[in-house]
Amino acid sequence: MNTMNPSLTNTLETPEEEQVPQAEATFDDSKLEGKTVGSPFVSDPKFSLRNVEVFYGQNRAIKGISLDIAKNEVISFIGPSGCGKSTFLRCLNRMNDSIDICRVKGELTLDGNDIYDPKRDVVELRARVGMVFQKPNPFPKSIYDNVAYGPRIHGLANRKSDLDDIVEKSLRGAGLWNEVKDRLDTTGTGLSGGQQQRLCIARAIAVSPEVVLMDEPCSALDPIATARIEELISELSESYTIIIVTHSMQQAARVSHRTAYFHLGHLVEVNETNKVFTSPEHELTESYITGRFG
Numbered sequence: 001m002n003t004m005n006p007s008l009t010n011t012l013e014t015p016e017e018e019q020v021p022q023a024e025a026t027f028d029d030s031k032l033e034g035k036t037v038g039s040p041f042v043s044d045p046k047f048s049l050r051n052v053e054v055f056y057g058q059n060r061a062i063k064g065i066s067l068d069i070a071k072n073e074v075i076s077f078i079g080p081s082g083c084g085k086s087t088f089l090r091c092l093n094r095m096n097d098s099i100d101i102c103r104v105k106g107e108l109t110l111d112g113n114d115i116y117d118p119k120r121d122v123v124e125l126r127a128r129v130g131m132v133f134q135k136p137n138p139f140p141k142s143i144y145d146n147v148a149y150g151p152r153i154h155g156l157a158n159r160k161s162d163l164d165d166i167v168e169k170s171l172r173g174a175g176l177w178n179e180v181k182d183r184l185d186t187t188g189t190g191l192s193g194g195q196q197q198r199l200c201i202a203r204a205i206a207v208s209p210e211v212v213l214m215d216e217p218c219s220a221l222d223p224i225a226t227a228r229i230e231e232l233i234s235e236l237s238e239s240y241t242i243i244i245v246t247h248s249m250q251q252a253a254r255v256s257h258r259t260a261y262f263h264l265g266h267l268v269e270v271n272e273t274n275k276v277f278t279s280p281e282h283e284l285t286e287s288y289i290t291g292r293f294g
């Protein structure tokens, strides 16, 4: 595709450190609003998200995004730094609630029910929609207690043997059981970075979520640990809907069914991952995946 907007092309030829500010200054992004190209909608969505806007004080960080996410889908969110990927992800289990200046508008439903209903039990929502963060963040507790924590507070096990089963099943699901089964009472923070991230995945799946949100889950990991987590994502997608924010286009290409490209708070394109990386529909997607900015 060689139909770059001339003002954008000029911007992209500026020195690297000036690219992003100049792109934002010269590129009129208002024409992107509500104009997502590709296939943002599905027939039987797990999440239905319509006209979503997110404000931090006066700053409109998400600008009227509409998207469906299917059951058992793996979808990647990609785009330049600051384009709103994490903000949009955090709307899905109301993690933004903890930020005082943050306001979310629009219609966001999970299985047809309003995520932002004031009567909604947010603890229950976050059990259904779990989250794995960029930096592995195990509790300073034993490996066993890290995984048992959620099932205990949600009352998922009446007997110790039930809890033992959940811990084993979750650690197996996260591909960590064989490495830790003989030291479950040692501290989770003593594991390697990749093991800690798998422990956090075990902790997330221990409460039987339906969805797992992953915000750059491999950015602190080496290539071997990253490969292990990516394998795990493929395995987990048989049981869970997975939404992953990533800066690695190779990772998005390897793990996801669809890929969503964000730009300056807009959702520019959503398509089958293969299409996004081989024949993107939007010139901004093409510019990003070919490394012209971002």
Ligand SMILES: Nc1ncnc2c1ncn2[C@@H]1O[C@H](COP(=O)(O)OP(=O)(O)OP(=O)(O)O)[C@@H](O)[C@H]1O
Binding pocket: 056, 061, 079, 080, 081, 082, 083, 084, 085, 086, 087, 088, 099
């Ligand atoms: N807690 C916050 N308070 C105020 N503004 C915020 C907050 N978090 C994010 N923002 C702003 O919202 C916009 C989107 O940020 P966000 O972190 O969602 O982008 P991102 O695409 O995930 O970026 P990155 O790839 O760098 O993590 C940015 O302008 C950012 O400065």
